Amino acid sequence: MSTPVITAWSAVSAFGIGRAAFDTGLAAPVGGVAGNADTREVPGFDIRDVLGPRGTRSMDRLTGLTLAAVAELVGEHAAVAEGTDTALVLGTTTGSAQSAMAFTRSSLEAERPFYVDPAVVPNGVMNRAAGQAAIRHRLIGPNTTIAGGRVAALQALQYAGRLLGAGRAGTVLAGGVEELTPARLWLERNSAQGRHGVIGEGGAFFAVTTDARHALADVLAVRSLALAGDDQEKAMRRCVTAALARAGVPAAEVWAVAPGNSTVELFDDAVVIAPEDRLGETGAASGALQLAAVLSTAARTPGAAGRIAVIASVEHGAVVACAVLRLRGRS
Known part of the structure; x- marks a missing residue:
């Protein structure tokens, strides 16, 4: 089996959208980041402004961040999405906690449990973000979501290697994404394993293949x-x-x-x-x-x-x- 290599990457973070913003922010002696004393958000991230109006009316933040990161990777390195064997593997915690909790709350507060907005139902599905990224960029290889919390992105990288080794894909876009929403903040502050420091959001994706000619x-x-x-x-x-x-x-x-x-x-x-x-x-x-x-x-x-x-x-x-x-x- 050939050694998997990373040939391209993209990121969205509190440094901004895109690899250039990440490079600049990381290299700065004191990084300028968006947020207040206890949060770090992607600055100025509005889903419709970044992704356009098509298909974004009911899109949640996790899906928007995922699509933005994948779009940056495909946009700068179009070759990573060429052909029919490009796969996508997304590492997540539980999908969008905001969407899942909002849907559950609406079913409890409505006059009837089934009086919920059907447009928001797909957002509660864990693989919503990965599926939307594949549809938008015509990635018709295997599409996988891994729920692993903090280790999910490394598990996605591990899974990418398995896909390549099994011949299921020629290129895999692997990464991890997390949203900063009221629901996630509540979970981080109140769950047994919650973190109580500065809470941030963002994500990154990597083109993983066995073609070492352009390896990073x-x-x-x-x-x-x-x-x-x-x-x-x-x-x-x-x-x-x-x-x-x-x-x-x-x-x-x-x-x-x-x-x-x-x-x-x-x-x-x-x-x-x-x-x-x-x-x-x-x-x-x-x-x-x-x-x-x-x-x-x-x-x-x-x-x-x-x-x-x-x-x-x-x-x-x-x-x-x-x-x-x-x-x-x-x-």
Whole structure:
């Protein structure tokens, strides 16, 4: 099996819409981000303004952010969507929490439980965003949604490798997206595993293929492990050790690490890349934005070509995941 490679990427985040905005924001000494003291939102993101009026009247924010990220990737790199074998894999938490909760509330408050707006029913389906992206961009390969919370984007990258290895796709657009809505804010502040810091939104997508001619990075290994008990640090060390072994890379060769919400000190001398410090807690988009930050950093760092980067993430109480990349160092 050929090694999967990343050939292009796009992002929407509190830095703005598009890869250029992400690169600029990440490279700035003090990133200008949208939001207030405890939120980080995509600045000026209005679904109809960004995507146009067609098909957006009842579209929810998660779907809008997904379509915007995919449109940026396809728009700048049209070749990634050519042919009939382009797949899409979206990492999410539960789809749009706002849509699901609003629909449930309307069924409880209406005169009859079935007196609900049928136009909003599709928004409550977890794979709504992935399906809409495929329809809009005529991606007729496999279409998959993975609900994994914070590790979902890395699991999407892992799934992309499986699709390529099985010959089910020639190119996979893989990524993760999260919305910032009142429903998600409530869940983050009140659920047992909720986060209480700065809450953000956004997403990123990557063109993954086996054609290495235009590679930005080789995806050497992606691993995920279910947690048994609460020993997250032990599980993460096992995950990273297994991924490095699969990649055939000694720990001493790791140049950069994006630890995300992992509390493990994985590599003493590695460069630490932490976009969440400015973008906030971005849920299912976190792994994708970590990967985007690694690629962005490598592109502007002399000598990054050929170096190794590790990306790690934890969905508290459930799963740990990590990825090992060999960077090509080109923009």
